[in-house]
Amino acid sequence: MHPFVLALCGGALIGLAATFLLLFNGRVAGVSGIAGGLVGGAEGRPWRLAFVLGMVGGGLLLKVLAPGVFGSEGLYRSPVLLVGAGLLVGYGTRMANGCTSGHGVCGLSRGSVRSLAATLTFMATGAGTVFLVRHLGGAR
Amino acid sequence: MKAAVASGVAGVVFSLGLGLAGMTDPANVQGFLDFTGDWRPALAFVMGGAIGVHGLSRLLVLRRRAPVLEPAFSLPTAAAVDARLLAGSALFGMGWGLSGYCPGPAFTSLATGTVDALTFVAAMVAGMWLFAQVEKRRAAAGAKAAASGPAPVQGEPVDA
Secondary structure (H helix, E strand, O other): OOHHHHHHHHHHHHHHHHHHHHHHHOOOOOHHHHHHHHHHOOOOHHHHHHHHHHHHHHHHHHHHHOHHHHOOOOOOOOHHHHHHHHHHHHHHHHHOOOOHHHHHHHHHHHOOHHHHHHHHHHHHHHHHHHHHHHHHOOOO | OHHHHHHHHHHHHHHHHHHHHOOOOHHHHHHHHOOOOOOOOHHHHHHHHHHHHHHHHHHHHOOOOOOOOOOOOOOOOOOOOOHHHHHHHHHHHHHHHHHOOOHHHHHHHHHHOOHHHHHHHHHHHHHHHHHHHHHHHHHHHHHHHHHHOOOOOOOOOOOO
16 A cells, blocks of 8 residues: 555544544543653553553554564664653653644644644754754764 | 553554554654655655544544543643743654654554663653653742742643
């Protein structure tokens, strides 16, 4: 199948999962908010933990059925880069109260201007960072 | 218990969607962000599909008085576009561009058991923890200031 069609179908599945969580749990499917609540000691540990474990479980299914979706191993150079990036993603998404799912999918679906501002901002700094690393830094 | 099972199912479906969409391949994500290079536009369709389906179906769900398994909906109420939102999003975007991982695909990739995924998720969780500690300190300092005199009340926005 064409990558655009796969992307559209995958996106539809993501939207469906978000609606499922809203229908049964009354919650917004923001991954950083769900996981951050576990770390920060928010209420609702069981459903939060179940969602994150469900994601890992889905990952296991993908690993068996379509291991190619994880890309090629050994793409990365240094653990220092991964740790730095991980800290930025963890800290930044909590500071902004949302990430690609909470702001990018759920917030935009709601028509939230706040989420639109967040999404445009992380897209812009994400693109800027890739530009710096790939085109000026010389490293890939 | 039922709420946890439903949430777990949502997590599974969510991550399958991420995998099908190509979000779990960091090189693909970085390719999407590489507007000036070999741009891979496919991920725009992920957002389109997700927003199309969720944007419409959520309206049907919200016609209910309450969700199936909880007494009430818990929806974000914050609307302010403030410095905290923009600065946090800016930091997140940098980490996203550097690694090609955002939180959902990162948790999903734990299943691969690769050192890369484990390292990234450990650091991401540490970053979340760090922010929670900073917030607690700020809240404690705010309470202290409030006890000794009038201080501006600062509400914490609800997660998106």
